[in-house]
Amino acid sequence: MKVSVRVPATTANLGPGFDSFGMALPIYNEITIEETVMPGTGIEITILSNSQEELNIMSIPTDKENIVYKAVELLYNSIGQNPSELKITIKSDIPIAKGLGSSSSVIVGGLLAANELLGRPADEAALLSIAAEVEGHPDNVTPAIVGGTVISSLEEDGSVVYRKLNWPQEWKVMVCVPDYELATDIARSVIPKEVPLKDAIFNAKHCAMFVQAVTTKDEELMKIALKDKLHQPYRMKLVPGLSEIIEAIKHEPDALGCVLSGAGPSVLVVTKGNSQEKIKDIVRNTWANLNVKSDIHVLKVEEKGACVLD
Ligand code: HSE
Numbered sequence: 001m002k003v004s005v006r007v008p009a010t011t012a013n014l015g016p017g018f019d020s021f022g023m024a025l026p027i028y029n030e031i032t033i034e035e036t037v038m039p040g041t042g043i044e045i046t047i048l049s050n051s052q053e054e055l056n057i058m059s060i061p062t063d064k065e066n067i068v069y070k071a072v073e074l075l076y077n078s079i080g081q082n083p084s085e086l087k088i089t090i091k092s093d094i095p096i097a098k099g100l101g102s103s104s105s106v107i108v109g110g111l112l113a114a115n116e117l118l119g120r121p122a123d124e125a126a127l128l129s130i131a132a133e134v135e136g137h138p139d140n141v142t143p144a145i146v147g148g149t150v151i152s153s154l155e156e157d158g159s160v161v162y163r164k165l166n167w168p169q170e171w172k173v174m175v176c177v178p179d180y181e182l183a184t185d186i187a188r189s190v191i192p193k194e195v196p197l198k199d200a201i202f203n204a205k206h207c208a209m210f211v212q213a214v215t216t217k218d219e220e221l222m223k224i225a226l227k228d229k230l231h232q233p234y235r236m237k238l239v240p241g242l243s244e245i246i247e248a249i250k251h252e253p254d255a256l257g258c259v260l261s262g263a264g265p266s267v268l269v270v271t272k273g274n275s276q277e278k279i280k281d282i283v284r285n286t287w288a289n290l291n292v293k294s295d296i297h298v299l300k301v302e303e304k305g306a307c308v309l310d
Contacts, residue, residue: 003308005113007305008024008143011099016228021210022143025302027100029091029109034089036086043083044087066088069088071134074134079121096181097183098266100266108144128141128159132152133154146164147303147305148303174269174280175297176266177266179293182239187235206225210226225257228259239260239265240292245282249279284296
């Protein structure tokens, strides 16, 4: 038996919501899991990509260290079984190590496909909990599973609590992807374990403003809400061009804000109105001045989460 699952890309943090806020985007990976009948064939993981360089793909483990396998193994273990002979194929359109949830997408894809193969022993809550455990935080895996713009929390008992926000249709997200990579573990290693209380308070206030701004389509509030003091300031040095881009679009009336996408290095600009081309040019030229090439996409939120393909 063979099952394929399509999973959206995600952008996480959305400014102040470090490890909590996330949004699904219409770029997809397809993960296929096949139970092979030949005993002793073990696990085989193949990664296919149109857009990634060979080197990039080569850096992903294709044995039991692979995060898809780890997620699948946890699901099997949760029903007292062990995965044995599995062929896992990942068709990857989500850029890797760019802050667009590529690792979450394969964790979620593996879990959903394995869940189908096993006759759906896990419900949404169990899938969310395993996915967040493997990823370490819930902000990418939750929108990858449920779609939309989501606030999520990995609670102390291991459960994931989430709620969706209604993202205003008029607000577009511009995903700006530079041609360099940044591994999430490196981007996390520069954040201190403890932060000043005033910075924690700053983010708590801005998270509250973000929710209110999205809920009431308050553009002026959103321009303030997208600020962060918990992760972006520490990551600035790992993301050449970020501070320049933030500065350059600060005075664009149609730009509601500019934040790091997940752990970076992609940058997310929230826009309204029709000035996307101008803002795109500003971002592209700012990076070009630093010899960085970029791909820029204006996207709508993907309201649908991961789905099993027929
Ligand atoms: N919240 C995570 C981070 C997202 O910023 O490190 C990337 O996995």
